[in-house]
Amino acid sequence: MTGWRIGMAVGNKEILAALCKVKENTDSGVFNAIQYAAIQALRQEDGNIKKMLEIYSRRRERVLEPFAKIGLTFIPQKGTFYLWIPVPQGRTSIDFTTTLFEKAAVVVAAGTAYGQHGEGYIRISLTVPDRRLEEAMERIKKIF
Numbered sequence: 001m002t003g004w005r006i007g008m009a010v011g012n013k014e015i016l017a018a019l020c021k022v023k024e025n026t027d028s029g030v031f032n033a034i035q036y037a038a039i040q041a042l043r044q045e046d047g048n049i050k051k052m053l054e055i056y057s058r059r060r061e062r063v064l065e066p067f068a069k070i071g072l073t074f075i076p077q078k079g080t081f082y083l084w085i086p087v088p089q090g091r092t093s094i095d096f097t098t099t100l101f102e103k104a105a106v107v108v109a110a111g112t113a114y115g116q117h118g119e120g121y122i123r124i125s126l127t128v129p130d131r132r133l134e135e136a137m138e139r140i141k142k143i144f
Helices: 013-026 034-044 047-070 093-105 130-143
Strands: 082-086 122-123
Touching: 034 047, 047 082, 047 130, 093 122, 093 130
Parallel strands: none
Antiparallel strands: 082 122
């Protein structure tokens, strides 16, 4: 369900009323099937949430290890299934992304693909299967 999202807002009644007015005039609302799936998930999927958090935590640690070995240490984000990793000093996002692709055959996203504030970072997804992620990390270790 990539791209299918649901969210909520809580807060000041007048501010939320204004937000609702903006939403009414900018989109038509969340697709009903997504709303029903979200209700079901909120009611019954606690076990799956815990399982997914464990999977992403394990994958996050597997990605952090090789980057720490090449001196790229940072406090990882825990609220997402992506990691924003700083590039080595003196490198640009595009340059480092290109190096990983050409020398390790690993595809990551350059931070600049997400706007000017992404410069200096690459983004790695933790949504790929463990075996594939481990292979990518082994390839990265070999080039450094």
